[in-house]
Amino acid sequence: MGSLFDFMLPELKSPMTGATTDALMGFIHIVSFIILAGVTIAMIYFAIKYRRRSEDDETPLITHNNKLEITWSVIPLLLVFIVFGWGYKGWLNLQTVPDNAYEIQVSAYKWGWTFKYDTGAQIGNEVHVPAGRPVKLVMQSEDVLHSFFVPDYRIKQDVLPNRYTYVWFQAEETGESQVFCTEYCGTSHSDMLAKVIVHTEEDFQAWLEDQGTGGGGTPEERGENLITLQGCVSCHSVDGSAGIAPSFQGLWGKERNFQNASSVTADENYIRESILNPSAKIVEGFQNQMVSYEGRLSDDDISDIIEYIKTLEE
C-alpha cells in the first residue's frame, strides 16, 4: 500500500519544505483507506447477510444508540484535530523563510516568468539556484493572477498584480524541476511553464557571473533580449508564423489594416502606441488580448525594441 501512495507523489527534491506534506498525505491516505474499507465491507456484508428473503420480512425497531453516535463523532473529531495540527505545522514551516535565504525577484506575466537576480541579471522561464541553500522567491504579477507551483518541492503560491507574495525551498541535489502556472490566466495558461535548474554552489556562482548585469549590448541586442524577458514572444513570433498576435517579422514599414477598417503604416509611433495602449488599434483578424506595458518598459526599452523589430525583415 505504501508504495502506491509513494507512486502518487513525484520524487521529493526539497525535504525542508515537503517532508511534512508527504508524511501527512501518507497518514491521511492510510487512515482514509482503512475507514473506507471498513464502511464498504460493512455495507456489502449487511446487504448479503440481511438480504430480503420474503416480502413479509419483519425488521427489529432500532431507532438510535447514543453511545455509538458519540463514538463515531468523537473518534473522527480527534483524527481531524491531528490532521489539522499536522497540516498547520507543515504550513507554518512553508511560511517561515530561513534567514540565510538567497533572494530572487520573480515577475509573472501572460504567459511566462522572468527571474531577476541581485546582480541585475535577468532570465526568462528558467530559474537557476544553488543546491543546499534556501532560496526565497519574491513574486509579483504584471497582469492577471498566476500561481507558482513546483510539484517536486510541494510549494505553491498565487502571484498577484497588487502585492508581493513569496515562496521558499531548498533543493538538495543538482538537477531540474518543473514549474507550472496553476491559476488559470487565459489562452496559453498551459504553456506558462518554467524550469528550476539546480547547480552546485560553485557552478551557480559561475553561471551568475556569465549572465553579466543585464544591461549592455547594442540597442538591437537589448531589444531582442527584452522581448524574450517581457514575454512578447509568447504571442508575437519573430519568424512570420501566425500566433495569438501578429508576428514581428515583416512588421516594420508595412501597411497595417485594422478591425475598424482604418489603416496606418507601422512606424515608431504606431509601435510605441501598440505597446503602451494596445487596445487603440487592433489588427484585422486578431483579438485584443494584450495588457498595457506602461510602467514596465522605459522609453529606452521601447526604443531598443523598435530597433530590434526593424531588423526583422521578411
Add this chain to the structure above:
Amino acid sequence: MATAEVSNTRTLKVKRFKPSEDPKKTYLTEEKGLWSWLTTVDHKKIGLMYLGSVTLFFLLGGVLALLLRTELLTPAKTFIEADTYNQFFTLHGAIMVFFVLVPSIPAALGNFILPMQLGAKDVAFPRLNLASFYIYVIGAIFTFFALVNNGLDTGWTFYTPYSIESNSSVIWVTLGAFILGFSSILTGTNFITTIHKMRAPGITWGKLPLNIWALYATSIIQVLATPVLAITLLLLTMERVFGIGIFDPAMGGDPVLFQHFFWFYSHPAVYIMIVPGFGIISEVITTFSKKHIFGYWAIALSSLAIAFIGFLVWGHHMFTSGQSAVATTVFSFLTFLVGIPTGIKILNWVATLYKGSIEMKTPMIYVFIFLFLFSIGGFTGIMLGSLAADIHLHDTYYVVAHFHYVMMGGTLIALLAGLHFWWPKMTGKMYNEFQAKIGAALIFIGFNMTFLPQFIMGSQGMPRRYYNYIDQFTIFHQTSTIGSYILGVGFLLIAYYLLVSLFRGEKAPANPWGSRGLEWQATSPPDLHNFDHTPVIINGPYDYHKPMEEFQLGLADSGHNGHDPSHDATGAKQEVVSN
C-alpha cells in the same frame, strides 16, 4: 387501532383511504395540452418541467465534458484550439453548477415530492413556484445568448482581474447567473413556508421525513447565500461597464476580495447541491431495508449543522491566494468541523442496514454507489482541508477529482437514486429493472475510471484547466478519457430505458417498493391535488414495524383534500372513528 391523537387538545375522526391501483383521474390526464403545462401552478408539473430543463442542460454540459476529455487524449492539440478548450471547460462548469446541480434535486424532485410528503395539495405559493421556473428559463436564455455571442473563457469562477479584461461575454453570463439566483431564492422561500405552514395533521417536526429536513436546510442556505452571489456579480458588472474599481488593482481594487465574495456564496452552494441528496439517501435506504432509520435526529440535525458551518469555511478555497495567515488557519480548522456531521450521516446510513430486509433494486444500488463514492469525496476533502497538503494539491487534478466525487459521485448519483425511486410515482410506469442495473454498473465503472486516475496525476502535479500537458501524464489522461466514454454510454442507456418506459413500461402500482412514506399513499401517478382526502399522520415516516394500514389514514369527513376547518379546531373533542 388508529387512535389519532394528533395533539393533547384535539381528537380527529379518521378512516383508512387505501390508494386506488387504477386511478381514473391523475394530474397527467386532468389538464392536458401544452398550454396547460406552460401555465400550470401544479407543483408536480413544475417539477417535471424543471426535470426536463435540467436534463437538457445536463446533456449539453455532458457533451462539453466529452469534448474536453477527447481534446485531452494527446498532450498537445488533438482537435480544438486552446481558446475553444478554455470556453468549453468554462461552460461545462457554469452549466453543470448553475443549471444542473443547484436546481436538480430541490427544484425538480423536491418540487414534486415535498408537498406530497407533507400531505399538502401544493406548495405555499404555487404561482411564485411557476415564476421561479420562468426566471430560471430567462437566466438560461441569457446564458445561451452568451454562448452564441463570443462565449465565455473565465472559468466558472470568474476570477478577477482576468474576468475584467476578458473579451468574452462575461456580462451576459453573470447577468444570467444573477437572474437565475432569484429562481433559487424564491424556491427556497416557498419550501420554507410550505414546511412550516402546510404539514398535514399529525406531522410534527419529529415526524418529518428526512428528505424534508434536508430540503429545509437547503432552502435556508439558498435564501441566505444566493443574494451574496447576486451582489458580487453586480459589482463585477459595474466594474466592467462603468470602470468602478472594486476588484481590479489597475483601478485600485483588490482581486482577492472577489474571491472572498465569490466563495462566500459558492462554498455554501456546494451544500445547496449535496444536502438534498442526503435526503434522498435516507428515504431510499429505509424503504429498501424495510427498517426504521438509525439516528433520525442525528441525520436531521447534521443537515442543519452542515448548513450552518458551511457558511464559515469559504476561505479554504483560498489557502494559496495570499489571504491573511490568521484567516487561513481559522478556515482550515472550521473546514474539518464540517466534515464531522457528514461522517455521522454516512455511519448512520450504514447502521440502518444492520438487521434490515435488504432488497437491491436499482435505487438501492445507487445508494450503495453513493456511499462509496461520496466517502472517497469526503476523505479527499479532509486531505484538501489540511493546510500543508492543500498547498501541494490546490488547483491540480486532485481537486478536480475531489469535487467530481462529491458533486457527481454524491449529488448526481443521489439524483439518479431519487429518479429511479420516484419514477413510478411521477410517471405511473415501471422501467426495465435489468437494463437499469446494467446502467448503474456502467456509471460506476465509467465514473471511477474517469476520476480515479485524476487523483494520481493531480497528486503528481498535473494542474487543472490545462489545454496542453507534459508527456508523463498521458496515460492517466487517456484512461480518464476512455472512462468518460463509458460514463456517456451509461447515461444514454438510462435515457433510453426511461423513455421506453414512458411508452411501453408496465403500469406502476401505487406503492411498488412497500414504502411507508406518505407520497406512496397516493395513486401512481397522483391525483391533481395529490390526495383526495386530508391525510392524517400518527406514525413516523420510517415506522416499518407498524402495519401499512396505519399509514393510509385521512380525515373521515373530508371527501376531498379541502382544508377542512375541523383540523383547525382548538380544544374541540371529537369522537374517534377507527375503521
